[in-house]
Amino acid sequence: MSRQEILVIDDEAQIRKLLEITLRNNGYKVIEASTANEGLVLAASHPPDLILLDIGLPDENGQSVLKKLREWYQKPIIILSVQNDEENIINALDNDASDYLTKPFRTGELLARIRAFIRNSDVLEEKSNRTIGNLFIDFKTRTVKKNNELIKLTATEYTLLSLLIKNEGRVLTHQYILNQVWGPNQADQSQSLRVFIAQLRKKVENDHNNPELIITESRVGYRFVSST
Amino acid sequence: MLNRLPKAQQYVYGILFVILVSAICYLVSDFIEYKIVALILLFAVSVMAMFFDIFPVILIAILSALIWDFFFIPPKFTFYITQPADILMFLMYFIIAMVNGVLNYKTRQWEKIARKREEQRTTLALYNTLLNSLSHELKTPISTIIGATDNLKTDKTKLLESDKDALITEISKAALRLNGHVENLLNMSRLESGVIKPFRDWCDINELAYNVKNQLKEYASKHTIKIDIKENLPLFKIDAGLISQSIYNLVYNALIYTPYNSVIVMDAFYKDKNLVISVQDNGNGFPKNEKEKVFEKFYRLKNSKTGGTGLGLSIVEGFIKAHHGTISLENIKNGGAKFTIAIPSEKSDVNNLKNE
Numbered sequence: 001m002s003r004q005e006i007l008v009i010d011d012e013a014q015i016r017k018l019l020e021i022t023l024r025n026n027g028y029k030v031i032e033a034s035t036a037n038e039g040l041v042l043a044a045s046h047p048p049d050l051i052l053l054d055i056g057l058p059d060e061n062g063q064s065v066l067k068k069l070r071e072w073y074q075k076p077i078i079i080l081s082v083q084n085d086e087e088n089i090i091n092a093l094d095n096d097a098s099d100y101l102t103k104p105f106r107t108g109e110l111l112a113r114i115r116a117f118i119r120n121s122d123v124l125e126e127k128s129n130r131t132i133g134n135l136f137i138d139f140k141t142r143t144v145k146k147n148n149e150l151i152k153l154t155a156t157e158y159t160l161l162s163l164l165i166k167n168e169g170r171v172l173t174h175q176y177i178l179n180q181v182w183g184p185n186q187a188d189q190s191q192s193l194r195v196f197i198a199q200l201r202k203k204v205e206n207d208h209n210n211p212e213l214i215i216t217e218s219r220v221g222y223r224f225v226s227s228t
Numbered sequence: 229m230l231n232r233l234p235k236a237q238q239y240v241y242g243i244l245f246v247i248l249v250s251a252i253c254y255l256v257s258d259f260i261e262y263k264i265v266a267l268i269l270l271f272a273v274s275v276m277a278m279f280f281d282i283f284p285v286i287l288i289a290i291l292s293a294l295i296w297d298f299f300f301i302p303p304k305f306t307f308y309i310t311q312p313a314d315i316l317m318f319l320m321y322f323i324i325a326m327v328n329g330v331l332n333y334k335t336r337q338w339e340k341i342a343r344k345r346e347e348q349r350t351t352l353a354l355y356n357t358l359l360n361s362l363s364h365e366l367k368t369p370i371s372t373i374i375g376a377t378d379n380l381k382t383d384k385t386k387l388l389e390s391d392k393d394a395l396i397t398e399i400s401k402a403a404l405r406l407n408g409h410v411e412n413l414l415n416m417s418r419l420e421s422g423v424i425k426p427f428r429d430w431c432d433i434n435e436l437a438y439n440v441k442n443q444l445k446e447y448a449s450k451h452t453i454k455i456d457i458k459e460n461l462p463l464f465k466i467d468a469g470l471i472s473q474s475i476y477n478l479v480y481n482a483l484i485y486t487p488y489n490s491v492i493v494m495d496a497f498y499k500d501k502n503l504v505i506s507v508q509d510n511g512n513g514f515p516k517n518e519k520e521k522v523f524e525k526f527y528r529l530k531n532s533k534t535g536g537t538g539l540g541l542s543i544v545e546g547f548i549k550a551h552h553g554t555i556s557l558e559n560i561k562n563g564g565a566k567f568t569i570a571i572p573s574e575k576s577d578v579n580n581l582k583n584e
Contacts, residue, residue, distance in 0.1 A: 086427070086469065087427075104403075104407055174429075190429065190430050191430045191463055191576045191578045192578055194430050194431070194432050194463055195432075195463070195578050197432075198432055198434075198435065209434070209435075209438040209455075210438060210442055216435060216439065218468050218469050218472060219427065219429070219467075219468060219469050
């Protein structure tokens with residue numbers, strides 16, 4: 001398989017350099033753009049496998065770049081943002097960004113995000129079961145085992161857990177989860193979501209107070225991670 | 229100066245004083261000449277001109293002049309003045325009143341300027357101290373990064389592998405420290421410009437507390453962090469990001485400023501429509517005379533070790549105030565300090581969900 005191509009759109013030369021070195025050394029091919037315009041042109045002329053888009057570009061609002069890309073580009077777009085800018089992040093996720101990273105980010109985190117999408121698009125599709133650490137989930141029989149022992153989950157708990165696992169490594173916003181699990185117009189179930197997450201953690205985590213699988217993304221949503 | 233009296237009171241006291249002085253003079257008017265009375269009243273007006281604003285003084289001057297004219301100048305009980313000397317004296321009241329008033333006004337302006345200058349001088353001194361400690365806090369990690377990278381670049385061959393690793397570790401630590409300071413400064417400027425608006429959503433306080441404990445793991449190797457929060461605590465509607473940062477700062481402070489082996493306890497409960505969160509330690513507590521100042525921007529305890537910008541607690545206070553909440557600090561009897569936060573918040577007891 002040829003190397004996956006990643007388009008980096010960021011105006012900061014230092015960040016581009018860092019990303020280029022990190023990604024190249026992890027087996028990706030990197031294309032760089034320093035402006036929104038350049039990024040849009042490069043993406044169109046040579047569609048990459050994934051786009052890293054800085055949401056704070058000088059020549060055009062990142063959200064509008066994102067919307068323009070999403071008019072035709074289906075593959076993952078991960079946005080780069082700064083800390084404490086959840087509003088922008090949630091907006092970008094609503095505008096169909098696949099995920100986000102906040103600067104300063106750790107390279108391990110960056111690679112995990114990218115892997116989550118590349119793995120998900122190749123391997124995970126249509127799998128009927130998954131093993132994550134000591135956890136086993138069978139999507140056909142809707143059963144979950146921990147250390148080979150069946151765990152009793154309510155219908156909602158199962159739906160929530162399978163949704164998280166099917167999107168392993170990706171952030172899911174509160175709104176998205178509420179829509180998927182409770183259906184549209186159920187945004188006021190926001191309290192229930194917190195409680196179900198807490199219950200689920202008690203059942204699947206080794207230490208529910210120090211969750212390693214179901215991670216809270218403060219103010220944004222939840223993320224299921226397995227890379228331990 | 230005494231001119232702090234409100235204007236209305238200046239009028240009242242002025243008039244009463246003139247009437248009192250006149251009454252006394254009137255009682256003894258058989259023994260003193262009416263011209264002496266004029267001098268006594270003039271004296272009274274001058275005294276008041278020293279303390280009162282110009283308009284009350286003018287009123288008092290008019291009143292004194294009229295009283296003197298009516299009650300003392302012969303023929304008594306008329307406003308009729310015959311002697312040119314008396315007319316001159318009559319005018320003197322106004323001249324004295326005006327001169328005193330103007331002088332007074334000028335003195336007060338000078339005082340104001342002097343006070344302002346003094347204030348500026350203290351602010352500047354404070355600002356310099358702050359700037360020194362802040363630039364120290366920022367330059368130390370920067371120096372580390374520059375120095376370490378220089379070493380790595382030039383001494384590639386000579387450096388021991390273990391030294392290289394150590395330098396890289398230092399660079400990473402310095403960068404994280406720098407990031408913390410910048411984060412603090414950004415938060416402070418966000419607070420000052422008033423752009424921080426809490427985004428309230430349902431929050432599991434237990435989760436928040438454990439998350440803070442987890443984030444502080446690497447600072448807590450010599451301390452114990454305990455969480456005493458009941459498992460069935462309701463959910464509260466708060467800005468999880470801001471409150472988490474606040475608790476983080478409080479626990480971080482306790483970790484840095486208490487002796488090794490100290491125990492830090494987080495607790496939370498619902499009381500009087502408030503979410504109450506406390507962070508308590510069994511360290512040495514705060515010096516009594518500095519307790520009030522710890523929330524001030526850039527304030528650092530007199531004997532605190534280097535490191536820190538003096539912003540942590542001000543940010544906590546700012547975030548809590550943004551929630552219309554309060555924060556207090558008390559020393560505990562057997563040693564140690566306790567920060568208590570109270571945030572007005574909705575609560576939600578959805579602990580028994582239907583298993584749909």
